[in-house]
Amino acid sequence: MSGRPRRGKLWGLGVGPGDPELITLKALRLLRAADIVAYPAPETGDSLARAIVAEYLPEGIEEYAIRMPMVVERFPAQEVYDAAAADLGAALDAGRDVAVLCEGDPFFYGSFMYLFGRLAERHSVEVIPGVSSLTACAARLGSPLAARNDTLAVLPAPLDDAVLEARLRLVDAAVLIKVGRHFGRIRALLNRMGLADRARYVERATMATERVLPLDAVAEDGAPYFSTILIHSRGEAWT
Amino acid sequence: MSGRPRRGKLWGLGVGPGDPELITLKALRLLRAADIVAYPAPETGDSLARAIVAEYLPEGIEEYAIRMPMVVERFPAQEVYDAAAADLGAALDAGRDVAVLCEGDPFFYGSFMYLFGRLAERHSVEVIPGVSSLTACAARLGSPLAARNDTLAVLPAPLDDAVLEARLRLVDAAVLIKVGRHFGRIRALLNRMGLADRARYVERATMATERVLPLDAVAEDGAPYFSTILIHSRGEAWT
Numbered sequence: 001m002s003g004r005p006r007r008g009k010l011w012g013l014g015v016g017p018g019d020p021e022l023i024t025l026k027a028l029r030l031l032r033a034a035d036i037v038a039y040p041a042p043e044t045g046d047s048l049a050r051a052i053v054a055e056y057l058p059e060g061i062e063e064y065a066i067r068m069p070m071v072v073e074r075f076p077a078q079e080v081y082d083a084a085a086a087d088l089g090a091a092l093d094a095g096r097d098v099a100v101l102c103e104g105d106p107f108f109y110g111s112f113m114y115l116f117g118r119l120a121e122r123h124s125v126e127v128i129p130g131v132s133s134l135t136a137c138a139a140r141l142g143s144p145l146a147a148r149n150d151t152l153a154v155l156p157a158p159l160d161d162a163v164l165e166a167r168l169r170l171v172d173a174a175v176l177i178k179v180g181r182h183f184g185r186i187r188a189l190l191n192r193m194g195l196a197d198r199a200r201y202v203e204r205a206t207m208a209t210e211r212v213l214p215l216d217a218v219a220e221d222g223a224p225y226f227s228t229i230l231i232h233s234r235g236e237a238w239t
Numbered sequence: 240m241s242g243r244p245r246r247g248k249l250w251g252l253g254v255g256p257g258d259p260e261l262i263t264l265k266a267l268r269l270l271r272a273a274d275i276v277a278y279p280a281p282e283t284g285d286s287l288a289r290a291i292v293a294e295y296l297p298e299g300i301e302e303y304a305i306r307m308p309m310v311v312e313r314f315p316a317q318e319v320y321d322a323a324a325a326d327l328g329a330a331l332d333a334g335r336d337v338a339v340l341c342e343g344d345p346f347f348y349g350s351f352m353y354l355f356g357r358l359a360e361r362h363s364v365e366v367i368p369g370v371s372s373l374t375a376c377a378a379r380l381g382s383p384l385a386a387r388n389d390t391l392a393v394l395p396a397p398l399d400d401a402v403l404e405a406r407l408r409l410v411d412a413a414v415l416i417k418v419g420r421h422f423g424r425i426r427a428l429l430n431r432m433g434l435a436d437r438a439r440y441v442e443r444a445t446m447a448t449e450r451v452l453p454l455d456a457v458a459e460d461g462a463p464y465f466s467t468i469l470i471h472s473r474g475e476a477w478t
Contacts, residue, residue, distance in 0.1 A: 014374070021265035024255065024370060028264070105374040107383040116383065127378040129445075131263060131368045135253070135344040139366040144346040144355065149398055151406060154391040167390060170406055206368075 008035070008092035010123050011099045012106035012116065014130015015052045018207030022131045028056055030128060034099035036091055038064040038084070040111050049101035064088065064098075066111075077114070085118035092123045105132040109156075109177065134175055136205045137228045141212060143200055145230065146173045157182040157229075161189050168193060168231070176229040183223035187215055195231055203227040247274070247331035249362050250338045251345035251355065253369015254291045257446035261370045267295055269367060273338035275330055277303040277323070279350050288340035303327065303337075305350075316353070324357035331362045344371040348395075348416065373414055375444045376467045380451060382439055384469065385412045396421040396468075400428050407432060407470070415468040422462035426454055434470050442466035 011030045016022035031037065031053060041047035047065060050057075057063075066084045068077060088098050106112035106127050119125060134154065138145040146152040150172040155164055157179045164186075168174055179186055179201075190196040202212045204226050215229070250269045255261035270276065270292060280286035286304060289296075296302075305323045307316060327337050345351035345366050358364060373393065377384040385391040389411040394403055396418045403425075407413055418425055418440075429435040435454055443449045443465050454468070 014370070014378075016263065017368070019265065021268070022263045022368065024261045024263055025267070026258065026260035029260070105370075105378075105384075107377040107385075108374050109385055109387075109389075110383075113383040113386050120381065125381070127381065129256070129261065129370045129374040129378040131253070131344075131370055132374055134373075135347050135368040135371055138346040139344075139368040142359065142364070142366065144349075144352040145344075146346075146348055146393065147352050148348075149395040150348075151395070151398070151402075152393040153410070154385065154393075156388040156390070158388055159390070163390075167409055170409065171392070 006095045007124065008094065008096045008098060010088070010092055010119055010125045011097070012112045012125065012127040013099050013101055014105040014128055014132075015049055015101050015103060016131040017104050017133045017136035017205055018052060018210075020052055020055055022136070022206060023053065023056070024128065024130065027128045027130060031056060031099050032058055033097065034061065035096040036062045036064055036088070036098045037101065038066060038088060038098055039101040041065040041067050043067055043069050047101075049103045052103065053101060081114040081118060085115055088115070089119055089123065092119070102130065104136075105130045108132045108134065133177070133205060133226070133228060137175070137202050137230060140205045140210060141200045141202055141230055143230060143232065145175070146232075157186050161185065164189060165193065168195065172234070173230075173232045176231075178225060179223050179227040179229055180225040181221070181223070183218060183227065184220040186229065187218070190215070190229070190231070198233065199229050199231045201227065201229050245334045246363065247333065247335045247337060249327070249331055249358055249364045250336070251351045251364065251366040252338050252340055253344040253367055253371075254288055254340050254342060255370040256343050256372045256375035256444055257291060257449075259291055259294055261375070261445060262292065262295070263367065263369065266367045266369060270295060270338050270340075271297055272336065273300065274335040275301045275303055275327070275337045276340065277305060277327060277337055278340040280304040280306050282306055282308050286340075288342045291342065292340060320353040320357060324354055327354070328358055328362065331358070341369065343375075344369045347371045347373065372416070372444060372465070372467060376414070376441050376469060379441055379444045379449060380439045380469055382469060382471065384414070385471075396425050400424065403428060404432060407434065411473070412469075412471045415470075417464060418462050418466040418468055419464040420460070420462070422457060422466065423459040425468065426457070429454070429468070429470070437472065438468050438470045440466065440468050
């Protein structure tokens with residue numbers, strides 16, 4: 001008697017912010033149990049998410065790179081995810097388990113949501129949360145993110161100054177993410193708002209190339225995409 | 240020739256939101272390397288942070304419970320942390336390595352900041368970030384927290400309605416933490432603001448006692464301290 005064929009599982013694995021040791025036991029176990037490991041990658045060259053777990057990849061595991069063309073428009077990205085969802089969906093239908101690697105956490109500003117949106121309705125999906133850049137940056141800066149009844153805002157730096165300023169005025173603590181090429185404008189805004197002396201800068205937290213710098217030591221065009229500024233109204237007083 | 244005695248290290252270990260498998264490899268390694276493991280605990284009974292790592296504790300490791308009296312005032316807590324910092328500081332001076340267990344992440348609304356504020360100046364402290372309840376709740380709800388250029392707010396539920404409402408109006412996504420006994424008031428606020436149909440409720444995410452419920456299925460006084468409401472203006476549209 002042959003029953004209905006088993007359908008595969010899709011795991012969205014948070015692999016943490018960069019240090020390979022910041023993966024969880026659960027993500028590592030599922031990575032090793034998967035039939036296929038998929039990950040976002042640039043058009044050419046290496047995937048950061050894959051690099052984080054490179055030392056843990058089982059020999060001979062099938063790999064699937066989701067390669068994103070270097071364009072600004074949104075539509076090509078949609079096509080790339082359509083194609084990836086079709087391929088991975090077919091593998092799931094064939095009973096294969098697929099692990100998708102996600103830098104940090106899959107549901108915290110990650111590209112996993114594009115696959116999730118396309119596959120969650122028809123397939124069994126489990127998301128394994130990971131250490132996000134949010135708390136990794138705080139740890140590396142040696143500075144608590146928020147405590148007690150603090151309000152905390154996560155603000156993508158590409159947003160307009162007016163949007164950022166209104167939100168910064170309303171919170172006790174803030175994290176500006178994706179600073180990158182917006183660094184000069186953000187620093188000027190923080191200076192105007194009188195927040196610069198409570199701001200801390202870190203790039204590529206927990207990676208081998210991590211740098212922690214005073215805000216005024218960062219070159220105007222020197223911040224990489226994975227750079228973050230933490231601000232807390234409490235400054236240094238943590239007792 | 241005997242040099243200066245080696246001084247101990249203090250590790251603030253994020254042990255994740257509850258599922259023991261959501262600890263990182265790094266936190267587990269340092270837990271096993273420590274001479275003393277310290278953790279917050281209620282006045283009587285078990286420590287949640289200790290329970291998360293119970294299966295990993297090395298046999299015979301020295302344990303130090305930081306027991307918090309059941310009072311609302313802040314001063315007794317200050318005295319408890321003064322005493323703990325004195326004891327653990329003496330152990331560090333004697334060259335012993337101390338791991339302090341922190342539910343979730345040490346710098347994300349954790350009590351570790353009280354020890355950090357007292358010990359970081361005189362001692363070597365390293366914080367190991369952990370999976371926070373923030374992303375664990377999103378994973379368990381099967382609902383992305385934030386994406387693209389979304390603004391995200393983390394809002395402690397004990398804050399006044401007016402404070403919460405002003406911040407909820409300004410963001411794309413919000414997480415209400417420490418909901419507990421404030422549940423009824425928060426649900427009424429979300430109903431008034433027309434946000435209730437985009438809100439999702441989870442308690443004790445990733446713990447054995449986890450519950451995911453529709454907002455209107457939660458009893459008015461039935462939410463535990465570790466209960467969380469996620470709201471996203473995008474609703475279910477994630478593609």
